[in-house]
Structures are given as C-alpha cells and as structure tokens.
C-alpha cells in the first residue's frame with residue numbers, strides 16, 4: 183500500500199533513505215518520556231520548546247478534561263466564553279498592562295503573521311500609505327507561513343519559496359557569549375547600519391521584527407538587553423513599530439515572564455505561542471498596545487483587521503493556557519535554579535570537552551557551538567550524529583546544526599540537570615572519539 187515509503191510526511195525531516203525510524207513514545211511524566219521499547223529519555227529541549235512544566239502535568243490535564251466536558255469549542259466572532267476573557271485579562275496583567283489588547287490565533291507562525299499584518303495596516307489606517315518595509319535580522323526564524331518566512335533569514339528552510347516572499351531589509355544580530363569582549367563594537371555597527379537605512383528612506387519602514395534576547399532556530403544566538411534598548415531609541419526616533427517575536431522567549435524562558443520585561447523595553451506588538459498552554463495544545467496570541475489597537479477602532483470595514491482561524495480562542499486551549507499561567511506564577515525558584523546550574527556547569531562542559539565554543543546562557547536556555555571541520559549551519563552533520571547518539575545516553579537533544587543547546591522544562595530537578603550535563607559530556611566524548 184505505501185510502497186515501502188513512510189505514511190507520515192514528517193516536519194523538518196529529509197524524506198529519504200537516510201531518514202531514521204522515529205522513536206515510539208508511550209507516555210510522558212515530568213522531564214521524562216517513556217518509550218515503547220522500555221527506555222526512558224529526558225526531554226532536554228522541552229519538545230520543541232513548548233513543554234514548560236513537564237509532560238503530563240496534572241493541573242493542566244485536569245483543566246483540559248473539565249473544560250472538554252463543559253464546552254469544547256464555539257465560534258469566536260459574535261460569541262465568547264469565560265476562559266478566553268480570563269486568559270486575555272491575565273496575559274495583559276502578566277505584561278504589566280504594557281499591552282492592552284489580545285488577538286487569538288493558533289500557532290507561532292500565525293501569531294507572527296497577525297503582527298506583521300497589524301503593523302502594515304496600522305500605517306494604512308493612519309493614512310500613511312508608503313510605510314510598507316520591514317526590517318528583520320540575519321539568522322532570524324519566525325515560522326513557516328509566507329509572511330513569517332519572508333521576515334526570516336534566507337535559509338535551507340525557505341529558499342525554494344523566495345520568489346513568493348515580500349522584500350525585507352536585514353541586518354546582523356549582534357550575538358554575544360560568555361567571555362565575548364567585542365559586543366559594543368558589534369552592536370554599534372548594527373545600530374549604525376539600521377540608522378542609515380532609516381535615514382536613507384524616511385517614512386518607508388512599517389516595523390522592525392526581532393526575536394528579543396535569543397534567536398531560537400537560527401542557532402540560539404543571544405544579544406544583550408542594551409542592544410534592544412538602543413534599537414528602541416532608534417525606532418522611537420523614526421516612529422517605526424517594533425514587533426517582538428516572543429514565540430520562544432515568552433513565559434519565563436529568558437528570566438522574566440517576557441523578554442521585553444527582562445530587557446526593560448517596550449515593543450508595540452508581541453507574538454506568543456509555544457509555552458502558552460504548557461505544551462498541551464496549539465495556541466497563538468498577538469498582544470498589542472492601546473496606540474496600535476486604537477487605529478483599528480472604527481466602524482469602518484476598511485480599518486478592520488480581517489483575520490481569523492476556525493479554532494481561534496478554542497475553549498480547551500484557553501483552559502490549558504489559564505492552568506499554565508497558574509503554574510508560571512509558581513515557577514520563579516525553578517527557573518532561577520536552572521539558570522544557576524547552567525552558569526555552574528556550562529563553562530565546565532566547555533573546558534572539559536575541548537570541542538565547544540561560545541558558551542551562552544539566558545535564563546533557562548544554555549547553548550554552545552560545536553567545533554567541527556564542516557561549515558557552521560543547520561546542515562552540519564554533527565546534528566544528526568547527536569540526535570541519534572543522545573538517546574543512548576538517556577537524552578532528547580536536537581542540535582541546530584553545530585549548535586548544541588539545553589532548554590529543559592521548568593520541573594527539572596537540580597539532580598536531573600546535573601545528570602543531564604554529565605550525560606551530555608559522555609555523549610560528546612563518544613562523538614569526539616568517532617569524528618574529531
């Protein structure tokens with residue numbers, strides 16, 4: 183029937199002879215995934231960064247079950263429900279009321295798409311029709327829909343679709359790491375380039391989009407809060423909207439609830455998803471300031487944001503998100519403990535293995551480059567070596583090419599994280615013997 187070829191066409195996976203058989207997962211509990219073959223694997227990347235509080239969290243699971251019995255879904259235009267109203271209110275409260283309005287969608291790419299469309303239309307609604315350019319950053323990843331792909335850096339992920347994309351201006355992301363001494367020069371160069379762009383084409387930029395503090399899929403590159411603050415000064419001077427793509431950085435990953443708070447900055451729009459439901463169900467959210475929303479507040483069809491998805495504001499997803507926010511409120515100590523252990527152990531890992539470079543830590547995320555003889559980047563073969571070797575050491579790791587990172591769920595205990603570092607070291611030593 184399937185001619186020996188796989189039935190399921192997998193995401194981000196080369197479909198061919200080289201494809202490895204996916205591991206069959208039976209259940210999950212906290213940090214751990216139980217495989218059908220009896221092995222237990224520690225999920226050190228929170229399953230693509232969504233799982234904040236561990237697998238099978240009882241508080242979220244119960245909230246979902248209760249909601250499913252009460253109301254599974256209802257159209258979100260002309261109707262609403264308590265869970266969505268409460269979630270929107272609470273998210274605005276978590277943002278310190280910097281944001282005043284919440285637009286629901288259903289994944290990270292759509293949260294970005296909504297932010298980009300909102301930024302474009304904001305200018306049109308204000309009668310400024312020339313403001314259509316977007317400034318983005320090299321190495322960025324914003325998702326797989328067309329607008330989100332356009333804002334992302336050209337890469338193997340999106341090259342095929344380049345003719346379909348909107349034109350975007352790009353500058354370098356001033357990445358820094360522990361022991362880096364050149365950060366001010368790098369930031370200065372980037373800011374100079376941005377200022378030149380803004381100055382040479384006045385009133386043509388609609389918005390800047392950036393992954394604040396950490397670029398995720400682009401290799402866990404990290405920048406300083408000071409850079410974001412200076413970027414903000416520039417955008418304010420030229421009256422350009424700022425979109426923070428916090429799909430990965432949101433919900434405590436960088437330290438504060440949101441990266442914009444950790445960086446003491448005030449973007450106009452933020453995109454949220456991934457951890458919003460604690461990894462249980464899909465949901466996207468775009469938060470906007472009052473100033474942005476007010477340009478849409480008119481009884482005029484041409485000023486309306488005509489965007490929506492069938493599952494917008496799904497009650498079960500909202501129940502999961504509300505339960506997840508309860509847990510986020512109690513997670514400060516857990517998140518601090520992860521950060522402190524990263525600061526203790528990552529430098530030691532670098533020193534002992536001798537094949538790692540540029541260690542960097544932001545909140546619960548630790549990353550490092552692996553020195554290999556191949557070109558740096560997503561297709562570096564060390565990634566597939568690690569993906570297949572890590573389970574032998576009880577770990578789920580999925581390097582971004584030559585970038586290895588640890589982003590555990592907040593429920594990980596100190597002993598488990600120390601163990602994960604020890605196992606990572608053993609695994610790297612095995613790989614080093616085989617290939618260096």
Ligand SMILES: Cc1ncc(COP(=O)(O)O)c(C=O)c1O
Pocket residue numbers: 289290291292294323324325326393398399427428429430455456
């Ligand atoms: C920063 C960022 N934005 C957007 C996305 C897209 O999210 P989704 O995969 O839910 O569409 C991702 C996914 O990794 C991301 O890391």
